[in-house]
Amino acid sequence: MNICLLCQQVFIPELSWIELFSLKKAGQHKFCTQCMKKFEKLTKIRCRYCDKNLSTEGVCRDCQNWTKIYPHKLLKHHALYRYNDSFHDLMVNYKRYGDYALREVLQALCAKELAKLKFDCYIPIPTSPEHQATRQFDTISAIFAELVPLTPLLKKYEKSGAQGEKNKQERLLSPQAFYLETDQHLADNISQGRILLLDDIYTTGRTLYHARDKVLEEFPDAQIESFSICR
Amino acid sequence: MEDLTQLAGRQWLASQADSHTFKDCKQIVAIAAGICNRCGSKVKAKLPSGKYYCQACIGIGRVVEGDYLIRNVQEELFSPVKNGGLTWQGKLTEQQEKISTALVKNFHNRKNTLVHAVTGAGKTEMLFQLIAECMRQGQRACIATPRIDVVNELFPRFQAAFQEIAIGKYHGREFREPGLEQLTICTTHQLMKFYQAFDLLVIDEVDSFPYVGNAQLHFAAKYAVKKSGMRAYLTATPTADLLAEAKAGKLEILKLKRRFHGGLLPVPKEKLFFRQFLKKERINPHLLKEVKKVIQAGHPLLLFVPRVEEIPAYLKALAQDAELKQLKVKGVHAADPQRIEKVQEFRERKLDILVTTTILERGVTFKNVWVIIVAADDAIYTTASLVQIAGRVGRAKDDPDGLVLYCYHRYTQNIRDAILQIKEMNR
Numbered sequence: 001m002n003i004c005l006l007c008q009q010v011f012i013p014e015l016s017w018i019e020l021f022s023l024k025k026a027g028q029h030k031f032c033t034q035c036m037k038k039f040e041k042l043t044k045i046r047c048r049y050c051d052k053n054l055s056t057e058g059v060c061r062d063c064q065n066w067t068k069i070y071p072h073k074l075l076k077h078h079a080l081y082r083y084n085d086s087f088h089d090l091m092v093n094y095k096r097y098g099d100y101a102l103r104e105v106l107q108a109l110c111a112k113e114l115a116k117l118k119f120d121c122y123i124p125i126p127t128s129p130e131h132q133a134t135r136q137f138d139t140i141s142a143i144f145a146e147l148v149p150l151t152p153l154l155k156k157y158e159k160s161g162a163q164g165e166k167n168k169q170e171r172l173l174s175p176q177a178f179y180l181e182t183d184q185h186l187a188d189n190i191s192q193g194r195i196l197l198l199d200d201i202y203t204t205g206r207t208l209y210h211a212r213d214k215v216l217e218e219f220p221d222a223q224i225e226s227f228s229i230c231r
Numbered sequence: 232m233e234d235l236t237q238l239a240g241r242q243w244l245a246s247q248a249d250s251h252t253f254k255d256c257k258q259i260v261a262i263a264a265g266i267c268n269r270c271g272s273k274v275k276a277k278l279p280s281g282k283y284y285c286q287a288c289i290g291i292g293r294v295v296e297g298d299y300l301i302r303n304v305q306e307e308l309f310s311p312v313k314n315g316g317l318t319w320q321g322k323l324t325e326q327q328e329k330i331s332t333a334l335v336k337n338f339h340n341r342k343n344t345l346v347h348a349v350t351g352a353g354k355t356e357m358l359f360q361l362i363a364e365c366m367r368q369g370q371r372a373c374i375a376t377p378r379i380d381v382v383n384e385l386f387p388r389f390q391a392a393f394q395e396i397a398i399g400k401y402h403g404r405e406f407r408e409p410g411l412e413q414l415t416i417c418t419t420h421q422l423m424k425f426y427q428a429f430d431l432l433v434i435d436e437v438d439s440f441p442y443v444g445n446a447q448l449h450f451a452a453k454y455a456v457k458k459s460g461m462r463a464y465l466t467a468t469p470t471a472d473l474l475a476e477a478k479a480g481k482l483e484i485l486k487l488k489r490r491f492h493g494g495l496l497p498v499p500k501e502k503l504f505f506r507q508f509l510k511k512e513r514i515n516p517h518l519l520k521e522v523k524k525v526i527q528a529g530h531p532l533l534l535f536v537p538r539v540e541e542i543p544a545y546l547k548a549l550a551q552d553a554e555l556k557q558l559k560v561k562g563v564h565a566a567d568p569q570r571i572e573k574v575q576e577f578r579e580r581k582l583d584i585l586v587t588t589t590i591l592e593r594g595v596t597f598k599n600v601w602v603i604i605v606a607a608d609d610a611i612y613t614t615a616s617l618v619q620i621a622g623r624v625g626r627a628k629d630d631p632d633g634l635v636l637y638c639y640h641r642y643t644q645n646i647r648d649a650i651l652q653i654k655e656m657n658r
Contacts, residue, residue, distance in 0.1 A: 085566060097289045101276035136278045136295070 004032040005105050006090070030108045038086035039109060042079060042231060050205060051079040051231050062205060075212055075224070079202055079231035080113050087230050091200065095164070098135040103142045106200070110229045111147050117227065120193030122148045125211055126156040126178065143229075144198045151186065154178045154211055163207055171204045178214045191219050197226040237411050239305040240371065240428025242269070247297040255305075261285075261298040268300055269423055271450030287447045288423055290403075302426040309371060309413045312396065315363025319356075319392035324493070327357050330485050334361040334463060337483060338431060343462045345437075345482045349656050350467045350593075350622020353491035355385065358433060359392055361463065366396055366413060370430035373415040373455065375422055377442035379404060381435060381594030383571060386416050404571070422451040432456040436594050437464040437473065438615055467593075467622060468615035468652070488656050494631030495657045497624045499617070499650055501607075501637045508605050508638065509541065514548045521603055521636060522584070523554060530601040530633065531577065532584045533591060535620060537609035539564040545586050545605075558583040565590045593619040599630050607637035607646055617649035 004011050011032035042053050047060035054060055059067075063074055081087060094102040124140040132138050144150060160177035197211050208226045215224060235253060244261065245251065252258075259268060262283055267274050272287035274296075282296040294300075323331055330346060337344045338361055348354050358374070365372040374389070376382060379402045386400045399412035401421045409415065409424055419434065419442045432455060434442070442448045456462055464473060464482070477484040490496065508515050514522075525532045536545055542562035549555050559582045563573045570590075577585040578597055585591075589611060602623055604612065612620075617637065624633040637646055 089566075093289065098284075098293045099276070099286055099289050100278050100284070101286060136280055136282075142279070 002029055002032075004030075004035055005102060006031045006035040030104050035086075038084075040082045040084055042082055049074045050077040050202060053082065053231075066205060066209065070209065075205065075208060075226055077202055077205070077208065077231075078113075078117060078225065078227045079229070080110055081230045083201055083203075083230040095135075095139050098137070100135075100137050100142065103146075106143045106229060107147060110143075114144075114147055114227065117196060119196040119225070121151045121190045121195045123151050123153050123195060123197050123211070123215065125197060125199040125207060126152070126154050128156045128160055128162065128177075129158050131162060140198060140200060143200065148198075150198075151190065153180055153182050153186065154214060155181050163203065168204060171206050174206060176210050176213065178211055180214055180218050182218060190222060192221055193223070195219075195222050195224045197224065199226065199228040200230070202226075202228040202231045235303055236305070236308070238303050239308050239411055240303065240425055241409065242300050242302045242424065242426035244269075244292050244294060245299045245301050246295070247299070253301050253303070255303070257302040257304065258299050259302065261294045261300045262296045267294050269294055269451075270447035272447055291420070291423055300426075304427050307369070308411070309366075309369045311369035312366045312413075315365070315367035316393045316396040317359055317363040317366075318394040319359055321356065323356060324353070324489075324491055326487055326489055327353055327491060330487055331357045331360045333483075333485050334358070335364050337463075338364055338461050341459065341461045343464075343482050345464045345469060345473055345477055345484045346466075346487070347469050347484060348465070348467060348487035349490060349496055350619060351490040351492075351496075351596075351626040352467070352487045354435070354465050355388055356491070357487075358463075358465075361431070361433070362389070362393070362414065365431045366393070368430075371413055371415075371428060372431040372433070373417065373422075373425075373429045374433045374435060375417055375419045375452070375455075376435040376594065377419045377439045377448070378436060378590070378594055379418060380570075380574060380590065382416055382418055383574075384595055385435065389414065389416060419448045419452060422448070422455040425451075425455040427454065427457045429456045430460045431463070432460060433463045433465065435465045438466045438468050438470045439593060439619075440589075443470060468618050470615075490626070490631070492628040492631050494625060496653050497621060497632055497635050498653055498657070499621050499635040499637050501639065501642075501646065501650075503642075504638055504640055509544055509548065512544055512548050512551075514545070514552075518603075518605065518638060519552060519555075521638070522549070525601045525603065525634060526555070526558065526583060528601070528634075530599050531580060531582070531597060533577075533597065533600055533602045533620075533623060534584055534586045535592075535602065535604040536586060536588065537606050537611045539566075539588055542586050542588070549584065549586075555584075560584040560586065562586040563590070564588045589616055589620075591623075592616050593622070595623070596626050597623065598627055599633070600624060601634040603634075603636045603638065605638050606640070608639040608641045608643045612645060614645045614648040614652065617645060618652050621649070621653060 002011055045054050047054055047063055049063040052060045066074055093099045124144055127138050157177050163171050197208055212224050261268055262274055265274055267285035270288035274283040274285045276286050277283055285294040362372055382402050389398055396414050397412045399410055399415040401409050401417040476482045506515050508518055546562050549560050561573050561582055563570050576582050600623055602620055621635040624635050625631045
């Protein structure tokens with residue numbers, strides 16, 4: 001018997017045949033099938049760069065706009081789910097109310113796919129110190145630290161505000177809010193490597209492009225891509 | 232020192248870091264012995280610091296181990312109001328009068344009471360004397376209900392009946408913190424923000440989601456009322472545990488079997504369907520026929536579907552039909568941002584059909600409405616839900632009857648029990 005982290009109801013996990021015969025514990029199922037169904041995976045046809053769902057193959061309008069600022073250097077982004085109402089509710093509970101235990105739901109949603117992406121170094125997008133102080137945890141690191149080895153190079157300035165509280169226009173216009181905190185040892189390790197930036201939601205791309213700019217300042221030869229659970 | 236009178240009867244959270252002391256308030260640890268003192272839940276989740284926090288009541292602010300709950304208990308805040316502020320001029324039926332008088336008497340004796348009255352019995356009116364008595368004594372009352380829609384329905388009715396009393400209206404979509412009113416109408420969730428505030432607490436639709444079976448809300452209801460206070464529960468479909476409490480003598484049960492207009496409850500019709508209700512965005516033609524019958528009879532229709540995800544499909548399918556195309560049809564569900572507006576539009580007859588989930592099963596009155604329940608055999612419809620939905624029909628004096636149709640593939644125990652219950656109340 002498990003208790004669903006989302007609806008708090010008891011459920012019997014649906015086991016696949018492989019799980020049934022393997023020695024894995026059924027306790028790994030964090031939420032019930034009903035709740036699982038609420039999260040929509042992104043469908044096949046996506047933007048070549050940011051994974052946004054499109055009706056026909058190609059490059060989405062957001063990314064076309066990004067080419068004006070970053071010609072020939074668009075960020076390759078990997079996303080898994082659509083940011084629908086259920087995801088919104090989940091993120092509200094996790095981030096606004098600070099329900100730390102829900103990181104396990106987010107982990108369960110992305111662990112498998114994230115494991116398939118092999119990178120040398122994983123850099124989480126930081127949260128502002130004020131937010132971290134009230135929540136008493138870092139929302140992004142809390143999700144990913146238990147899945148991949150993190151290199152927390154990026155820091156966020158104080159009072160730089162949260163993207164979630166702005167509209168699209170304000171988001172796109174928001175200034176660079178990150179700075180790097182690195183040492184020689186780290187620098188040697190990643191200067192040539194493949195880096196994956198980790199975030200929870202990709203909305204306009206502003207945050208991730210800013211993060212990439214910052215990392216490139218220090219490591220101009222690094223190959224950088226990005227990942228978020230929703231798009 | 233700030234004035235805390237506005238926060239009388241309230242409890243709120245103060246973090247450990249906050250060294251502020253509140254005059255004349257009780258300050259207790261928010262989490263003690265693994266239990267959250269605001270909602271009574273066992274705390275299980277931990278923050279990275281190792282401190283426990285409560286997940287159950289996190290929606291009204293996270294309680295973390297080490298935080299404090301500040302409780303502002305104050306007596307004699309209000310002065311007696313002449314006639315209890317009741318400006319209502321209407322007249323109760325003989326049966327309503329009996330219940331109303333018994334409630335007032337039980338308030339004097341502080342005897343907790345369960346009013347079991349059929350849908351459309353006029354429960355709201357039966358509360359007027361009780362509330363007035365509480366106001367007359369200069370005491371504080373609260374009417375709480377699990378449903379936002381019911382709060383929105385009750386509030387204007389009490390405003391009209393008690394024009395001299397300031398009434399507070401609070402629920403999760405009002406985005407306001409409760410203030411100091413002598414009469415508060417709110418959702419049961421809001422009760423967590425109160426501590427020993429009320430001399431009288433009425434819980435309307437006590438058997439409905441999310442209050443029913445929710446230990447946190449029961450805990451909140453227990454502590455929101457003063458130790459010397461009285462509780463009254465109202466429902467058309469009492470749960471087994473309430474009936475058991477009544478049997479054990481902890482609650483007095485008052486029964487009212489007739490609607491205020493004296494008419495019988497409409498007995499639902501049942502219809503067996505062999506094919507799916509909805510297939511490839513097309514509605515089963517037999518179901519469509521039933522929908523058209525209602526429209527042709529000139530009645531607004533509440534079409535109940537079991538799941539939110541199905542609403543768009545029904546809307547689309549209805550819009551494709553040549554006959555129904557010109558009708559105004561909308562869908563509504565719990566998380567719908569326009570929920571309140573849509574319900575109001577339907578109430579004002581600006582919509583012909585409202586496709587809905589069980590959120591509109593109770594506590595709402597729509598004049599002349601008829602209802603069809605698609606997939607009445609779905610597990611989501613409890614016996615109480617089915618009885619309540621049927622109770623939406625025939626509530627007006629000049630239109631005391633109407634169609635209630637249960638559409639099903641499989642005849643369930645719940646359908647059977649619902650119809651039996653309705654017939655039993657009609658006897």
